Amino acid sequence: MSHSFDLSKFLPYRLAVLSERISRRLAVEYERTHGLSVAEWRVLVHLQSGENLSIRDIHTRVNLEKPRVSRAVGRLQGAGLVRKMPGQGDGRLVSISLTDKGQSALGDILPVVSQIEAEWLDALSNGEREVFFKVMEKLHATLDQDPSARPRPRLD
Amino acid sequence: MSHSFDLSKFLPYRLAVLSERISRRLAVEYERTHGLSVAEWRVLVHLQSGENLSIRDIHTRVNLEKPRVSRAVGRLQGAGLVRKMPGQGDGRLVSISLTDKGQSALGDILPVVSQIEAEWLDALSNGEREVFFKVMEKLHATLDQDPSARPRPRLD
DNA sequence: CATTTTTCGTTGCAAGTGCAACGATTGTCA
DNA sequence: TGACAATCGTTGCACTTGCAACGAAAAATG
Numbered sequence: 001m002s003h004s005f006d007l008s009k010f011l012p013y014r015l016a017v018l019s020e021r022i023s024r025r026l027a028v029e030y031e032r033t034h035g036l037s038v039a040e041w042r043v044l045v046h047l048q049s050g051e052n053l054s055i056r057d058i059h060t061r062v063n064l065e066k067p068r069v070s071r072a073v074g075r076l077q078g079a080g081l082v083r084k085m086p087g088q089g090d091g092r093l094v095s096i097s098l099t100d101k102g103q104s105a106l107g108d109i110l111p112v113v114s115q116i117e118a119e120w121l122d123a124l125s126n127g128e129r130e131v132f133f134k135v136m137e138k139l140h141a142t143l144d145q146d147p148s149a150r151p152r153p154r155l156d
Numbered sequence: 157m158s159h160s161f162d163l164s165k166f167l168p169y170r171l172a173v174l175s176e177r178i179s180r181r182l183a184v185e186y187e188r189t190h191g192l193s194v195a196e197w198r199v200l201v202h203l204q205s206g207e208n209l210s211i212r213d214i215h216t217r218v219n220l221e222k223p224r225v226s227r228a229v230g231r232l233q234g235a236g237l238v239r240k241m242p243g244q245g246d247g248r249l250v251s252i253s254l255t256d257k258g259q260s261a262l263g264d265i266l267p268v269v270s271q272i273e274a275e276w277l278d279a280l281s282n283g284e285r286e287v288f289f290k291v292m293e294k295l296h297a298t299l300d301q302d303p304s305a306r307p308r309p310r311l312d
Numbered sequence: 313c314a315t316t317t318t319t320c321g322t323t324g325c326a327a328g329t330g331c332a333a334c335g336a337t338t339g340t341c342a
Numbered sequence: 343t344g345a346c347a348a349t350c351g352t353t354g355c356a357c358t359t360g361c362a363a364c365g366a367a368a369a370a371t372g
Contacts, residue, residue, distance in 0.1 A: 005204060005205075006205065007198065007205070008217075011273050012175075012179055013198070014289075014292060015178060016179055017309055018296065019175035021299055021306055025305040039329095048161060049161075061164075062163070065331085066350085067331085067352075067353080068329070068330085071329090087350095092338065093337095093350065093351085094350080117167050119298065120167060121167065123295070123297070128287055131288065133170075135280060135284050135285075138279050138284070139178070142276055142279045143177055146181065150181070152177065195358090211321055222320085222322090223322075223359085224359070225321095226321060226323090230322095246368070247368075248367050248368065250320085250321065
């Protein structure tokens with residue numbers, strides 16, 4: 001007798017579908033208005049929090065592979081949104097920072113994106129929000145103890 | 157003054173990180189043991205529920221673009237896990253079904269994958285599971301009313 | 313019936329992705 | 343100090359992906 005299995009009730013599948021739908025919805029905004037990809041968007045946002053970051057900084061904190069970050073930064077530089085300078089002190093590092101144009105683009109996008117997120121969160125009660133995030137944390141904690149799982153990306 | 161924004165607390169980002177980590181963990185299983193990609197895995201699983209499906213059936217129910225399904229089916233056929241026959245009645249349709257080898261591969265993978273999912277769900281209380289899935293549904297419902305969002309894939 | 317539209321699956325093509333490997337720079341340790 | 347190892351960012355390469363366009367087949371329209 002065959003193992004009964006319903007993909008539509010499978011946790012990883014449901015998460016993937018929801019996550020993808022939400023990502024797409026957001027991408028509509030920064031893609032249409034500023035031609036950004038997901039990787040470029042993440043890099044750009046992360047640069048807003050701190051200046052003079054290296055590729056590796058972004059790589060470890062933003063959950064993108066190193067080559068992906070490198071190329072995203074290259075495209076952002078080509079678009080004039082980002083500036084690359086040799087890192088002082090350590091000659092291997094590259095110091096990346098936002099240009100005025102990059103700041104301005106972020107200024108356009110962030111309010112829109114925050115507004116969309118707010119609409120999603122407003123549909124939930126306080127308790128639901130709390131439990132939802134707690135569950136995500138618990139799932140990460142379970143994965144942390146699984147040697148076959150990837151390490152959790154730093155979220156700080 | 158600049159808009160404060162913390163990517164690590166941004167709902168879409170957190171969802172993407174968790175979803176990707178979970179997907180990767182699963183992919184380890186069916187990729188290493190049977191050389192399947194995510195698309196191939198989804199197609200294979202969906203074929204288990206019903207026989208003689210068309211590309212379009214899979215496309216609409218499994219949240220994969222049509223060309224992606226077509227190519228995944230082609231690779232599965234090449235690996236001997238799937239059989240393609242011209243659809244009777246409608247000459248445009250392609251009738252896809254599992255071979256014995258495909259059934260056998262699923263028989264290997266499904267218990268392992270279900271076990272991993274069970275470990276994740278067991279870390280949650282009944283209430284947490286309930287709220288978590290309810291929140292996912294609510295987020296979908298909010299997206300349903302957003303004309304800029306993609307339609308929700310059928311989950312049946 | 314004849315003609316136009318729609319649907320189905322596939323393919324072309326440009327672009328992005330993951331992984332390994334590379335040169336360059338820095339750190340480590342005998 | 344000198345040899346070796348580790349780290350940083352980039353690049354090569356094979357592969358996948360998304361989107362548009364295509365031919366074949368069926369449906370809709372007159």
